[in-house]
Amino acid sequence: MIDGQTQLALYRTMLTIRMFEQRVAREFRTGEIPGFVHMYIGEEAVAAGVCAHLDDGDYVTSTHRGHGHCIAKGCDLGAMMAEIYGREDGLCKGRGGSMHIADFSRGMLGANAIVGGGIALATGAGLASSVRGSNQVAVAFFGDGAANQGVLHESLNLAAIWKLPVVYVCENNGFAESTPAAYATSVPDVAGRAAAYGIPGVIADGADVLDVYEAAGAAVARARAGEGPTLLEVKTYRFMGHFEGDPDRYRDDDERRTTREHDAITSLRARLEAAEDELASIEAEIEAAVSQAVDFARASPFPDSAELERYVYPL
C-alpha cells in the first residue's frame, strides 16, 4: 500500500510534467522555440514512478523525449525551459536544446538523440557505482524502438555478467515514430527478452503510476542490494505525435482517442484522498511555476557566436 504522501508526490510530479509539456507545445507553435521538441504527454507515469525511488546521487539516461525524466529527477524548470529556448541560462547553456537536455549535478546524464544512445552510458554509470562499491543506481530509459538496437543487447549482457546496479526501463508506447512495435519487434513483450540474458523481466501498466512505482521500487532495490539488473517494460501511451508538428497520419482518430483515455494523471487524481482545494492549489502552483519558467527563458540572452568553440573540451 502506497501512502498518501507518496501518492500526492507522484501526482505533483506527473502534473508538473503534463503542464510543462503542454506549455512547451503551445509556445513551440509560435516559432520562438528552435529545432524539434518531443512531448512526453501521456507517459508521465513512467518517469514519475521510476524516479520517485532515486535521489541526486543516482543516474538516469534518457531519450529524445527527455523533459519528463528531467523534471522527475528534480531539474529546475526555468533552467530547463531556457535550454529548450536555446538560451545562455539553460541547463546546457543553449548548446544542447530539448534533445540534449541534461543536469549532471542531479545525475541526469542527458537526453539522447541517438535511439538507444543512453543505454550503454547508464550501464557505465552502473559500472562506476559497482567499482566504487557505492549503492548508487543507474536507470536507462529507452523506447520500444530502441529495444531492437544492438547496444541494448550488449548492455543487458554486460550488466548481467557483472551484476551491475542498472534498471533498464523500456517505455513501450507502441510506436517508434511511425513504425508500430507490433511490426518491428519479434516478440509482443520486450520484457520477455530479459530471459535471454538471465535477468528478471517485469511489465508494468503505464496508465497506473502506482503500478509503475511498485515495479520500479523492486527493481531499484534489487540493484542497490547488488543483485544486478532488471528489464522493466512499461506499457505507456504517447498522446501527441512523435514530434511537435508530426501530422501523425499513421494513427487514426479512434486510436488517438483510445490512447488518451489511458491517462494516469486523471486516474490517480480520482483516487487521491486529498481535498479539492489542496489539489487546486497544487495545480495553480505548478501553473505559476511553468509560467515563471517561460518568463525566465524569454529573459535569458542567446549565447554569443564568439563562443562557438567553448565547452568542446572539458576545462
Place this chain on the structure above:
Amino acid sequence: MPKLGAYTDDVLLLQWLVDEGEQVDAGRAILELETEKTTAEVESESSGFVHQLVPVGEAVPIGATVALIAETQEEYRRLADDAPAVREPPPVAPRARALLKELGFALDDAAHITGTGPGGRILDRDVTAWAAARTPEPLGGDERIPLRGRRGAIAKRMVESLQTAAQLTSVLEIDVTPLVERRARSHVGVTAIVVKLAAAALRDHPRLNARVDGGAIELLPEINVAVAVDTEEGVVAPVIAAADELSIEAIDARITELAARARDGALTPDDVAGGTFTVSNGGVHPVDITTAILDPPQCGLLWIGRIRDRPVVLADGTIAARPTMQACLTFDHRAIDGGHAAAFLGTLAALVGEVGS
C-alpha cells in the same frame, strides 16, 4: 640559343632580323644576340617559316629554343595557333616572391631571373643569386650608403642638371693679392668678398644672372647669390638675397649665420629659395680647378680654388711669388657663350684688383 664561346649562361636576345612568319632560306641571319662581351648574328639552319618564341630583350639560357622553323605554311599556322607566341613566364615560388619584395625589387623583375627549381620554378636561392650578381661587391667591404634623403636628392639634381643644361667651365687665374689684404684688414672671409664681387659683376653681365625657361632666356631682376656649404649630409646652398646691395661685412655675417644653421640642419625652405647664381669656395680644400655642376635653373656658378702663391710674371718682366686663385665659371651654353663667360671673368678680375682699397 647557341654558345658562342663566351662563358655566359644567359644571353640577351637583342633583335629579330626577320618578321614573325617570314619565310627564310637556310643560312639567313634571323636574330641578333648580345653577350657581356659582344653582339652576334644567328643564322637559321633550315629553310621555312619562322615562328618566334621569345620576345626581344629577354635573357635566354644557352641551349634554350628561341624559334621554330616550320617546313610548310600549314605547319607554321599550326605552330602559331597552338603555341603561345611568347613563352610562359616560369613560375615564381611564394618564398621567392616574398624575398623579391623584401629586397626592394618588383615582381616583374622575376622575368630576368633564371629558375633552378623543378620546371624552371624560381626559388629563393635564385633570387638571392640574381640580386647579388646585380650589385657589384664594393671594394674593400660591405658598406653601402643608400641614395636616400639629402644624398638621394643631390644625386638626382646633379644628374638632372647635367642632362638639361649645356654646361661647360671657363677658368681664369686671378692675382688675389688685394683680396688677401682686404681679408686681413676687414676680418672677413674670402667667400664673402667673392660673393660681393661676383654680385657686382653680375650687374654688368645680366646674362649670367638668368635662367632658361620654356624656350626662352629669362633675365632675373634680383641678384640672389647662393653660397655652397658642405654639411655631413651633403652640400647645401643657402641664399644671400640681394647680395649686390649688401656690404662685404654684412655678407660675411650672413654667410657665417647661414653656414652655422646649415651644419645644424636648421635651414628653412626660405633660406635656400630664390638663388639666381651660385658661388662655391672649393678652395677650403686643396683643389685648384673644378668643373662644378650648375644648380638648376641657374645659368651660372663661380667655383673658386685655393689661394696659393704661384710664380707670376709682373709688368716689368720679372717673376714674383703672388697669391693666386683659379676662378672657374660654369655656365649654361644655351644662354651664355664663351665670350660672355670670359667677359664676366674679366670683370671679376678687375674688381678683385680694386677690392684692397
Place this chain on the structure above:
Amino acid sequence: MTVAAPTRVLSLVDAVGEAMRQAMEADPAVIVLGEDVAGGAGRGEEKENAMGGSFGATKGLFPLFGPNRVRDTPISEAGFVGAGVGAAAAGLRPIVDAMWADFTGLAFDQIYNQASKMSFMFGGQARLPLTIRVAMGSGLGAAAQHSGTLYAIYAHLPGLKVVVPSTPHDAKGLLLESIFDDGPVMFFEHLKLYVAKGPVPEEPYRIPLGVADVRRAGSDVTIVAISAMVDRALEAAERLAASGTSAEVIDPRTVSPLDLDTIVASVEKTGALVVVDESPPHCSVASEIAAAVSEHAFDSLNGPVRRVTAPHAPVPFTPSLENAYAPSVQAIVDAVGTLA
C-alpha cells in the same frame, strides 16, 4: 656529488603497461576494460591473467588490482566502449582497450555521438576522462580489417584528442597525460613499434598533448612523420645528408591537438615540407598539415607541400603488396628530391 641513474630501456608495449600501472597506483578511479586485458576470466587463479592484452600491454595489472578494476569484457565493443563513456561521465577514469583501431567502427556511435560531443552538448557539465587505446598499422600480415590507421577520422572530430607516439619514452609520458586528461582521448599504438626499445625513466612523468618533437634538426627541408613513419623519415634524412641535403624531422606526437607552430617555424626556416603518413591520402592528417602550412606559411614555401602516403586502398594481405603499402624510406627521399 650525485650520479644520474642510467635510464633503463623498455619496449613500447612495456612502457605503455608501466604508464597504466602507475596511473592505477596513483588514482583508484582508473580502471581498465577490454577483451582479454587479463585473459582467462573466471577460470580460476592459475589461468587468469593468461594474456594481459592482445599484445601484452596490460600484463601484470590483474595481479595488482584484481577483477574489480581490470575487467575482461565480452565481445561487444559498442557495449563496453559505451560503458566506458558512461563510467567516465559518472566519475571513473577508465582506460578502454578496443584492441585494433579497425574495431572502433563497432563502437563509433559511442565515441562520436556520445563521448566526443558530451562536454559540448551539455554546456560544459560533463567531464569525460576516458582513454581508448588501440593498436594500428600494417606490416604484420594482419590484412584489411586488422591494419588500418584511422587516426585521421578521429582527429576530425571536435571534442576528441588523438595521440600517436613513436617511441617508448613518448608513449609512457603521453599515455599518463592522456589518462589524466579530463576529456576523451584516442591513443594509437603502432603494431610494429610495440617491440621497439628505448630509454624510459622509471618514475611517472607526463608529456603535454599538442607538443611536437623535433627529432632531427636540419635546414633544407622539413619532414613531418607520424608514428612508425618517424623512423623511416630519420633514415631518409641520413640518406639525404649523404647527398648534401639537410633534413629536419618532426614528430607531431599528437594529431589532435596538432602542434602547427613547430611545423610552421620549421618551414619558415627550410622553405620545403614533406609529410609522411601511413594512411590513404584523401582527407588524411598529411592533407591537414599541408593545408594548414599553406595557409600559415605560404610565403615561406619554395614549392608545394608533398604528401607521402599509403595508396588509396585498404591494407593488403600478401607481402609483395603489404610491404609496398606504407611509405618507404626511398619514397621519402624521392619526395624531397622533387622539391630540389
